[in-house]
Structure formats: structure tokens, C-alpha cells
Amino acid sequence: METAEIARRFLAFFEKNGHTVVPSASLVAEDPTLLLVNAGMVPFKPYFLGQRTPPYTRATSVQKCVRTIDIDEVGKTSRHASFFQMLGNFSFGDYFKEGAIPFAWELLTSSVADGGFGFDPDRMWVTVYLDDDEAETIWREKVGLPADRIQRRGKADNFWSMGVPGPCGPCSEIYFDRGPAYGAEGGPVADENRYLEVWNLVFMQFERGEGSGKEDYPILGELPSKNIDTGMGLERMAAILQGVDNIYETDTLGRILRRAAELTGVAYGDNERSDVSLRVVADHVRTATMLVADGVKPGNEKRGYVLRRILRRSIRNLRLLSGDESFHMHDLTAVAIDAMGDQYPELRADADKIHSVIDAEEKNFADTLRAGTALFNRAAERTRRSGSTEFSGADAFQLHDTYGFPIDLTLEMAAEQGLKVDEETFHQLMQRQREAAKRDAKAKKLGNADISVYARLLETGGPTDFLGYTESEGEARVLGVIVNGEATGVARKGDKVELVLDRTPFYAESGGQLADKGTIAVDGRGVVDVEDVQKPIKGLFVHRGTVRDGEVVVDDTVHAAIDTDRRASVSRSHSATHLIHSALRNALGPSAGQAGSENQPGRLRFDFTSNKPLDAAEIAHVEEEVNEVLARNIEVQYMETTLDKALQMGALAMFGEKYGERVRVVDMTDYSRELCGGTHVGATGQLGLVKVLGESSVGAGVRRVEALVGLDALRRVSTESALVGQLSEQLKAPREELPQRIDAMVARLRAAEKEIERLRAAQVLQVAGELAANAREIGGVRVVTHRTADGTTADDMRKLALDVRGRLGESAPAVVVVAGVPADRPVVVVAANKEAQHSGLKAGELVGVAARVLGGGGGGRPDIAQGGGSDAAAVETALQAVEQRVAQS
Incomplete structure (x- = not known):
């Protein structure tokens, strides 16, 4: 069945x-x-x-x-x-x-x-x-x-x-x-x-x-x-x-599992370890597909992190199975969509958008693996330099928290380099993060008690009638007064209060648009300064603020008035967001879908799906196109209709958003048409000017554009013009020649830095010939011990040891020991040639002898090894300890 x-x-x-x-x-x-x-x-x-x-x-x-x-x-x-x-x-x-x-x-x-x-x-x-x-x-x-x-x-x-x-x-x-x-x-x-x-x-x-x-x-x-x-x-x-x-x-998960086996070349049922990986892939690919279809996007917090963790476990297991860096998620996502499509037809309808999110995360994780591996290698090298064999729990947590490395991946990579991970500290940091998240959630006071207060108000008073599309102020009746999460019936001067009205001109934060601010006044008896408006339950507007004077009581008739200047500024930002969305789609194609936004007074941010950053020319083109639309002063029209009819008209819907049967369409003639419940300008010319500040990445496959609107944009342009003028004056160059002049200065600075690095390295290595010539013989072994000047880097110490070993040749056993204090902690490097290794003198063992004297540890290969400790005063004693060990061989 x-x-x-x-x-x-x-x-x-x-x-x-x-x-x-x-x-x-x-x-x-x-x-x-x-x-x-x-x-x-x-x-x-x-x-x-x-x-x-x-x-x-x-x-x-x-x-x-x-x-x-x-x-x-x-x-x-x-x-x-x-x-x-x-x-x-x-x-x-x-x-x-x-x-x-x-x-x-x-x-x-x-x-x-x-x-x-x-x-x-x-x-x-x-x-x-x-x-x-x-x-x-x-x-x-x-x-x-x-x-x-x-x-x-x-x-x-x-x-x-x-x-x-x-x-x-x-x-x-x-x-x-x-x-x-x-x-x-x-x-x-x-x-x-x-x-x-x-x-x-x-x-x-x-x-x-x-x-x-x-x-x-x-x-x-x-x-x-x-x-x-x-x-x-x-x-x-x-x-x-x-x-x-x-x-x-089963018939659904089994299809994904079998395709994963085909793609990775692994037979299901032959090996328990690979079978587990195939089952993880099948489960996680389906889970990710369903989450993305419901609007979840990969991120570093909350449900976005759940999705990211699931996707990265899938990708990690696919790579373990195939042994390479092949990209398989697109193919497997397609199988998941087809397998679940009969039960959930929306999966097939949104297939392109689902693929876009998951493909981007797979590519991002491939880049992250490379970046995270570089961080791991640096941390592992730092661990060895310190003379320790324990990889820091803090570094493991950073790999997990910043790069999405599963702890088992860090454990595996550490083991490959002869290190163990401080798992206790890692788990302590994880627990601390979880507890902080719980405290944050609790501080929001969104538990069952609060919900029940709002639910009762909604049930007894019905949904709030929003007047704000046409009115900036109006009379209303107080249905609920909430203080400290409890319905109190009255709030007095100084109280932090939540008010529920039967009707309101205040816009509640939603759709990326920040809430209105303003006042709610009881005639002759009290005033509440409204600082925020939220909808904790669909249909119910909750006005949050402080009683400035007097009191407010349930059933009071009040006068609610918004800050009209702020509303106008926020509305300009919201309209600019729609225009930027259209310009991005024109530049990048329909795959540049909205992934989030925030509209503040005079400023906006717009997140969109894209697998690559915009270059400077593309940003300039988007900005120019938007401002051309402003110059045309296109009328902004609004209509309410059914969802099906709105989509037939070509109105854009935000992916993952759940809409009711009736929707509101914001129409800027043929340039922009979107489903939106926010407030907007009457014509595009009212925006004045839009200035794009830049573009950046905010997650896998998601980019962000930030921009200023109106007077804020004009002030920014004026400030930038003044700065360019100052640079032009200081460099004695016309404005149009500034990029070339600055490029030339940066190139000269980099060349100077490289030359300084070359001279410093040469200074360290110039003693190599003298050291080799003065090698001492201890028990038939040619031995060189040398303390470098303080500040010499561990990398240069390593190069010096290898250089001296090379000069000593392979005709007789030879051991080179270089020690010093690069920063605050001592480091020792030991190099042994093949003849020394054959006679039982291995660099990994000898570096341990020195490192223990330094109060630390170390290890490495038989030919080259590095260690360190904490006692900088014991460097000479450490060198002598290696000589004594050689003498005993």
C-alpha cells in the first residue's frame, strides 16, 4: 500500500x-x-x-x-x-x-x-x-x-x-x-x-x-x-x-536513497557504515526540501540553522560516500520533490525556488569547507607550536558556529593530524549558547499565558480594523489593557503597557515594514506614547508603549494618531524596496526572488536569492534604473482581489509566505506589481532619490542590498562628494584620476611590504652556512643547536632548520635543533636527516624532549617536527636536553 x-x-x-x-x-x-x-x-x-x-x-x-x-x-x-x-x-x-x-x-x-x-x-x-x-x-x-x-x-x-x-x-x-x-x-x-x-x-x-x-x-x-x-x-x-x-x-524515502546510491557509486546493503550515510542523506534531503518549501532559508539562527545543519549533514555524508567533491543535491532534491509531489502539489509548483535555495547552500558549504579547513589548519598549527596535542574546544566551537562544521568532522580531521579535541569545552560552549537562546526566548514573554491573553481579546473583540491605508488618526475604543503580560483593565503614568483597540491607524510591523509610532490619548485624562505595534496573533494589533500622563482604562474612547512624518519616510523606503526588487529581476532574471526586507525611515535593506555577488557596474545599473522610474513619477495604485486573480495578473508573491484568499496588490503600472499589505507613496516621484549603499552576502545563496531614500540619500551623496573633494585636494589629482592614483599608492605599499618580508627571511637564513660549518659531532651524529633572535617567526625557524639540514647532507647522521620565542611562548623545531632516522633519532621524539623542558609538548613526522611550551627562560636548557638525548643514542 x-x-x-x-x-x-x-x-x-x-x-x-x-x-x-x-x-x-x-x-x-x-x-x-x-x-x-x-x-x-x-x-x-x-x-x-x-x-x-x-x-x-x-x-x-x-x-x-x-x-x-x-x-x-x-x-x-x-x-x-x-x-x-x-x-x-x-x-x-x-x-x-x-x-x-x-x-x-x-x-x-x-x-x-x-x-x-x-x-x-x-x-x-x-x-x-x-x-x-x-x-x-x-x-x-x-x-x-x-x-x-x-x-x-x-x-x-x-x-x-x-x-x-x-x-x-x-x-x-x-x-x-x-x-x-x-x-x-x-x-x-x-x-x-x-x-x-x-x-x-x-x-x-x-x-x-x-x-x-x-x-x-x-x-x-x-x-x-x-x-x-x-x-x-x-x-x-x-x-x-x-x-x-x-x-x-519505503516508496518515498527509498527513491531518494536508491538515487543517492547510484550517484555515489555505493551499493546499499553491503556495508553498515555506508548504509547509515545513505539513510541520513535520504532523510535529510527530504526534510530540507519540505522546510524550504515552507519558506525556511539556511541561516545561523533558529529554524534557519536547523535547515543549514540538515543540509550540511547531507552534503558531508554524500562526500564521504563518493570520496570526491561532486555536487549531488540538485538531483536528489528533484527526486524528493517528485516523490512527495502527489501529497504536496506545491512542491512541484515551487521546484525552481526550492532548487535555488538548496543548490546555493551546497555551493556555499563547499566554499565553507575550504575556508573552515584553512581555519582548522591554522588552529592545528597553533596547537603544535604551543607544544600541545589537544585541539582547542573554543576553536572547535568556532568551526561549528561560524563555518557549520559538525563536531564529528572536526574530530576526524584532528585525529588525522595526531590531535585530540577538547570536547568538554566544546560542549560547555554549546550549552552556554543554548541557555542564552532560551533566556532570550523567555525574555520575549511569548509563553502560553501571554498567548491566552491575546487569544481571549481576539475572540471577544474580534480582529482589529486597520484604518491606516486612508487615515493617519481616528477615534477608537480600548478593548484590552495589558501590563507585565496580564490583562489589568487599567494602566497609569509610568507603566509599560500594551493596548488593544477595536480600530487603529497604526501599522503593525510586518512584511519588512517597521511599525508606526505616535500617541493614544484619552480626552482630558491620559496619553500613551506608542513605541511599537505588533500582531502576536493574526488579526490582532497590539500597541506597545508608555503611559506618559494620567491613565487609560478598558472601554475608554481614545484618539489614536500616528507620527505622519515617520510614516511617510517608512512608506518611501517600502516603495523603494519594490522598485529595487524589479530592477534586480531585470538585471539578474526571475531567480532574484525576495528573501527578506526591512523598511526603516529613510533606509532599507532588501535580501534576494543569488549565487553570485553583483559587480560595481550591476549595482550602478540597478540604482540608475530605479531613479529613472522616480523621474517618470509613476502613479502607485492599490487593489484588493483574490489570490488566484492576483497571480494571473502577474503580481509577485514572496516565496514561503502564506496568503489568505483575499490579497492586496501594490501596482506601479508595468514596472512593479506585488502582493503587499504595507503602506506606500502615491507616486514614485515622492521618493526623491534612491542611493544604493552596497551589496553583501548574508547567507548561502542570499545577497543583501542596502539603500537610502529621500533626504537621507541626498545627505549621503553630499557627504561622499565632500570626501572625494578632500581626497582630490590631498593627492593633488583631479577627481576622475583618484582611482588610478590610489591604486598606484596601494601597489607601492604592497611591494614595500613584500621586500621587507624578503629581507627579514634572508637575514634569518644567512646564518645557515655558518651554523652548518660549525656543527658539532656528538656520538657520531652531527648536531646543530641554535637559538634565534626573539620575534623570529615559527615559520622562519622551520625554514632555517630545513636549510641547515640540507647543507649537512646525508653522508652521516645529522640533527638540527632551532629554538626561540616568536611571541610570548617558546617554540622548538627539530629536523633529522635520513641517516639520523635510521639510527633511531626521530624528529618527533626529539622535539618532545625539548618541549617537555619548555613546559609543553609537541610531535610530528620523523624528519621534521615542532613543539613548544610556556617557559621562555628554559630555551637554552631545552637545546641542551636534545644534545644529551643524542649523546645517549
Whole structure:
């Protein structure tokens, strides 16, 4: 039975039993306590908590999920995946255990011909929570399952929550016995590989608090009603019904895995290590495809980092499999899109954009590997110079945090150079970063309590009526007053307050446009200075500010007025953003899609997809084209229409953005037409001037243009003109000749620096002949020991040692020892010729002798080695220690 048919059959069964079929929500969670949707119940969480009234009492869905807590187990087990689809049926205060358990049993054990999955009842096992006698009784008496196939388990296994504060409850899990070939007898408590979990029935009746792990958290109390939340992993069910050993061999993941094997030339099933890598690739490519389709882009923070980590694990494993630097992600992404396209048609519609993001990240990681490897090599060299064999945990963290190096890659590269990594420090830094992120998230006060306040206001007062397209001020009624996250009903002078009005001229920050500022005044009684406006819940405008004077009370009639000069300046920036977008598309083609923006008063930034930077000529062309449009003074028109009609008109939609049925189109005749809810100018001439400041990279395949608009642009042009005038005067050159004059000065400076470096190196090496001529014989070995002048670099010391060794030749054993203090710490270099090595004198061992005297360590090859320590005063003693070791040979 194909995966798509399993999903269709599940939904059909519950729809027949009175459930509303709800489409999958985006992987980008609306819940601010989560980065990504990690369970099928996440979109229904406000209903379970009683924050919102559900529009139905029964629902069923196939929800896209991403969970990375067990990412290191992906590929190693038969059931772990980072992306999975959760089939679920939900009851909101309707049926409870007595309904959920029989529903599950009927669907699982009914014949395929009758719309079920055809499981053999004699191969089914269940678990229930320790004290859940009610669930066990239903399984035994209503379903007829023998008592010896019902097992009780503790909180870690049979009590479910999302891992964060929210709804929770005991659960009953259903398992399928795959037979003795898969493991030991004894039910799920004995072997969860043989007894594979297929369905989890969660009896959602409690609310949990803060805590860690699966057991260490308090139960705060009961939910407003008893609910049902079930989850059946679509991939696990497909593995069973398709008769394969694991989820990676099903009809969807299996296609990606087989193509990865073809591309890398590795046979699946021949080697466990390569099999794990192939499974990781198959899972991660599909996960990345689904994340990008929902608008996530690779980055160094939050969900962008999740995507980047997944993509880079894929690329790393592909390179381990193929043994080269081939680019395979485009091909594999195409397979993933085709495999999942029947269930999610939007994948095929957005295929070009998905490819653009993933291809760019693959290329970026290839560049990053080169840059990161250079950083690693420098850090490894620094480690050896210090006499240590332990690679710094801080350097490992920097490789991870800045270059996206998985720690296992750093461990492998360190081992190749005879170094071990300070993993303890690395993990401490990782934990510190996680804790900082948690503190930051908590400081935003976006937990369940705050959401419930906003949700109640939205439910009782309805969505905020936005007047700002046509009005800059107006009368409104106060629906809610919130202080410190709680609805207080009143706020007084000095209070930081959040106000919810029934209508407002204030624009709430969205679509890259910053929020309006202004005042909310109660006639004769109080004034609030509005500093920010947000929409924590769709449709609800929350005005954040400080009570400057008096007080404000719920049900007050107020006068809301925005700062019109600021609004006009921000609107000019927003309109300029649309124009720059069109100019970039004209210059680079339709692949230059919007990837983010920010519109401030007089200033903007615009992020766009591109695999290469713009050169100076392209930047100048974009700037000129935009200003030509300003000179034409094109009228800006607005219309509201359906999404389909807007797209038919050629309006651009932001990739990954979710739009409703009705959308607003901002139309600048034939030059620019986009879906946009922001505020804009009436005609392009009102922008005055647009000055592009420059272009830079902000991530894999994403570039950023920054620009000034209006008076800010004019001031910048005036400042630059004055600076050029000063340079022209100082260099005594006309303005048009400044680039050539400055180029010539820079060239002379670089040539001088190279000459200084050459002379310095020559000065060090000029003593090589004298040192070789004065070599002493110790026990039949020609030995040279030399202390360099302080400040001589370790690299020059190494060159000197090799030069002297070369002059000594190979006719007799020879050892050269050069030591010095390049900076604050001493360094020693030992070079041994082949005859010395044959007689048992190896450079790696001798450098260790010297380094230990210096208070450090070191090592290297038998012919050349380097070490160091911390005791600069012991350099002469270290040289003598090497001579003594040679004498003993």
C-alpha cells in the first residue's frame, strides 16, 4: 500500500466517523514556543488549552512535522527520521478513551477491502500508563485484547507532552509484532525493534509546566476539558504495510536513497557504515526540501540553522560516500520533490525556488569547507607550536558556529593530524549558547499565558480594523489593557503597557515594514506614547508603549494618531524596496526572488536569492534604473482581489509566505506589481532619490542590498562628494584620476611590504652556512643547536632548520635543533636527516624532549617536527636536553 493511499484511507475513515479533515499546517510553527511543528497536535494546541474555541469538536489531519532532538540517531535505527508525517484524530471535549481506543482498533484490524489496514489482531500489543486502569479495562473488555498483551510503562514512555509547557496526558501506544526475526519475545518492554510502535493515543487532560527531559516537569492542573490527540507515524505504517525493514526503504524515502546510491557509486546493503550515510542523506534531503518549501532559508539562527545543519549533514555524508567533491543535491532534491509531489502539489509548483535555495547552500558549504579547513589548519598549527596535542574546544566551537562544521568532522580531521579535541569545552560552549537562546526566548514573554491573553481579546473583540491605508488618526475604543503580560483593565503614568483597540491607524510591523509610532490619548485624562505595534496573533494589533500622563482604562474612547512624518519616510523606503526588487529581476532574471526586507525611515535593506555577488557596474545599473522610474513619477495604485486573480495578473508573491484568499496588490503600472499589505507613496516621484549603499552576502545563496531614500540619500551623496573633494585636494589629482592614483599608492605599499618580508627571511637564513660549518659531532651524529633572535617567526625557524639540514647532507647522521620565542611562548623545531632516522633519532621524539623542558609538548613526522611550551627562560636548557638525548643514542 503506497504512502499516499495510507494517508487517504486514514482521513476517509475518520471523516466517515464525523471528523473534519484539516489540511496540514506549515512546518513554521505559529506557536512562539516552538521553532518548527514537531507533533501533529501543534496546530490544535490553543484548542486543547482553552485559549480558542475550536470550530469543530472532532478533527483529523496528516500533519508535516520536523523533529531534530534525535538527529544523531537518524539512519542508525529503523524508525528515526527528522521529517515525518503524523496521521491524527482529535477530539475537543467530545469523546475520550472510550471512543479513541475502539476507533484505532477498528481502523487497524478491519480488512483492506473494508477500508482498514488489515492488521492481524493476534500480532497487536499495547502499553498503558502505570495507573491508567480505565484504558486497560477498555482494551480488555471493549476491544477484547488479552491481558498478557497489555503492558504498563512509566512517565518516560507512556506520558506525552510537546517537550515545552502546554497540554499533556497519559497515553496508550499500539505496537505490531514483526516476528522473531526482528528480536526477542516479551512485548514492547523487551524489544521495540521487533515490536514496532504504530500509533500513540494521547489522553490529553493536563497542563505541564517548565522542566527538562520526559519526566522532570510539574503538572499544573487539568485542562478545561478532556481531549484526544492521536499520532500514527505515516512512514512507520508504510514500512509495515509495504513489507520493508525500515522507513528508509519505503516508496518515498527509498527513491531518494536508491538515487543517492547510484550517484555515489555505493551499493546499499553491503556495508553498515555506508548504509547509515545513505539513510541520513535520504532523510535529510527530504526534510530540507519540505522546510524550504515552507519558506525556511539556511541561516545561523533558529529554524534557519536547523535547515543549514540538515543540509550540511547531507552534503558531508554524500562526500564521504563518493570520496570526491561532486555536487549531488540538485538531483536528489528533484527526486524528493517528485516523490512527495502527489501529497504536496506545491512542491512541484515551487521546484525552481526550492532548487535555488538548496543548490546555493551546497555551493556555499563547499566554499565553507575550504575556508573552515584553512581555519582548522591554522588552529592545528597553533596547537603544535604551543607544544600541545589537544585541539582547542573554543576553536572547535568556532568551526561549528561560524563555518557549520559538525563536531564529528572536526574530530576526524584532528585525529588525522595526531590531535585530540577538547570536547568538554566544546560542549560547555554549546550549552552556554543554548541557555542564552532560551533566556532570550523567555525574555520575549511569548509563553502560553501571554498567548491566552491575546487569544481571549481576539475572540471577544474580534480582529482589529486597520484604518491606516486612508487615515493617519481616528477615534477608537480600548478593548484590552495589558501590563507585565496580564490583562489589568487599567494602566497609569509610568507603566509599560500594551493596548488593544477595536480600530487603529497604526501599522503593525510586518512584511519588512517597521511599525508606526505616535500617541493614544484619552480626552482630558491620559496619553500613551506608542513605541511599537505588533500582531502576536493574526488579526490582532497590539500597541506597545508608555503611559506618559494620567491613565487609560478598558472601554475608554481614545484618539489614536500616528507620527505622519515617520510614516511617510517608512512608506518611501517600502516603495523603494519594490522598485529595487524589479530592477534586480531585470538585471539578474526571475531567480532574484525576495528573501527578506526591512523598511526603516529613510533606509532599507532588501535580501534576494543569488549565487553570485553583483559587480560595481550591476549595482550602478540597478540604482540608475530605479531613479529613472522616480523621474517618470509613476502613479502607485492599490487593489484588493483574490489570490488566484492576483497571480494571473502577474503580481509577485514572496516565496514561503502564506496568503489568505483575499490579497492586496501594490501596482506601479508595468514596472512593479506585488502582493503587499504595507503602506506606500502615491507616486514614485515622492521618493526623491534612491542611493544604493552596497551589496553583501548574508547567507548561502542570499545577497543583501542596502539603500537610502529621500533626504537621507541626498545627505549621503553630499557627504561622499565632500570626501572625494578632500581626497582630490590631498593627492593633488583631479577627481576622475583618484582611482588610478590610489591604486598606484596601494601597489607601492604592497611591494614595500613584500621586500621587507624578503629581507627579514634572508637575514634569518644567512646564518645557515655558518651554523652548518660549525656543527658539532656528538656520538657520531652531527648536531646543530641554535637559538634565534626573539620575534623570529615559527615559520622562519622551520625554514632555517630545513636549510641547515640540507647543507649537512646525508653522508652521516645529522640533527638540527632551532629554538626561540616568536611571541610570548617558546617554540622548538627539530629536523633529522635520513641517516639520523635510521639510527633511531626521530624528529618527533626529539622535539618532545625539548618541549617537555619548555613546559609543553609537541610531535610530528620523523624528519621534521615542532613543539613548544610556556617557559621562555628554559630555551637554552631545552637545546641542551636534545644534545644529551643524542649523546645517549
